[in-house]
Amino acid sequence: MWMLAVRDNRDRVAFGRLFDHFAPRLKAVVLRSGSGDGQAEEIVQEVMLTVWRKAAQFDPERAQVSSWIYQIARNRQIDVLRKENRPVPEELGYEAEAEPDASRVVAVEQESGKLRAALGALTPEQRMVIEKAYFGEMTHQDIRDDTGLPLGTIKSRIRLGLERLRHELKGLRDE
Numbered sequence: 001m002w003m004l005a006v007r008d009n010r011d012r013v014a015f016g017r018l019f020d021h022f023a024p025r026l027k028a029v030v031l032r033s034g035s036g037d038g039q040a041e042e043i044v045q046e047v048m049l050t051v052w053r054k055a056a057q058f059d060p061e062r063a064q065v066s067s068w069i070y071q072i073a074r075n076r077q078i079d080v081l082r083k084e085n086r087p088v089p090e091e092l093g094y095e096a097e098a099e100p101d102a103s104r105v106v107a108v109e110q111e112s113g114k115l116r117a118a119l120g121a122l123t124p125e126q127r128m129v130i131e132k133a134y135f136g137e138m139t140h141q142d143i144r145d146d147t148g149l150p151l152g153t154i155k156s157r158i159r160l161g162l163e164r165l166r167h168e169l170k171g172l173r174d175e
Contacts, residue, residue: 007055043073047072117168118165119131123161129154
């Protein structure tokens with residue numbers, strides 16, 4: 001895992017791969033949220049610099065790499081929008097509460113744990129393509145290019161994996 005190599009060894013090659021993977025995806029998200037091209041480039045550069053500087057804070061037990069990086073990007077974009085005194089786009093919306101409700105924090109942690117357990121119940125092949133598609137925001141074509149798997153195999157693994165996740169997580173919304 002590239003992030004662990006960056007965190008543990010300050011591995012520049014791993015960081016380059018991490019950058020190459022996330023920079024275009026981050027830029028697309030920032031552009032969709034209303035920033036201009038130049039501003040999006042600047043935000044991505046600042047986010048990836050923060051990833052390098054704060055790599056020691058990354059904990060794979062608490063978050064996926066993509067979640068951690070996208071949270072940094074979200075916070076950075078909110079900071080930029082506040083400086084410009086522009087309203088925060090709905091996609092980046094946040095709650096104005098100073099302290100999150102403890103029961104909500106516990107509920108989110110429990111749901112996250114159940115999701116991790118459900119992902120762990122998938123076959124390694126299903127988990128890999130689902131993580132790439134949903135956490136890494138990769139298209140089926142990107143996954144094919146990355147893994148060399150046929151598109152039909154990728155689509156089947158995602159479909160079967162999602163069916164299994166639905167089964168594993170059934171009742172979560174009802175709780």
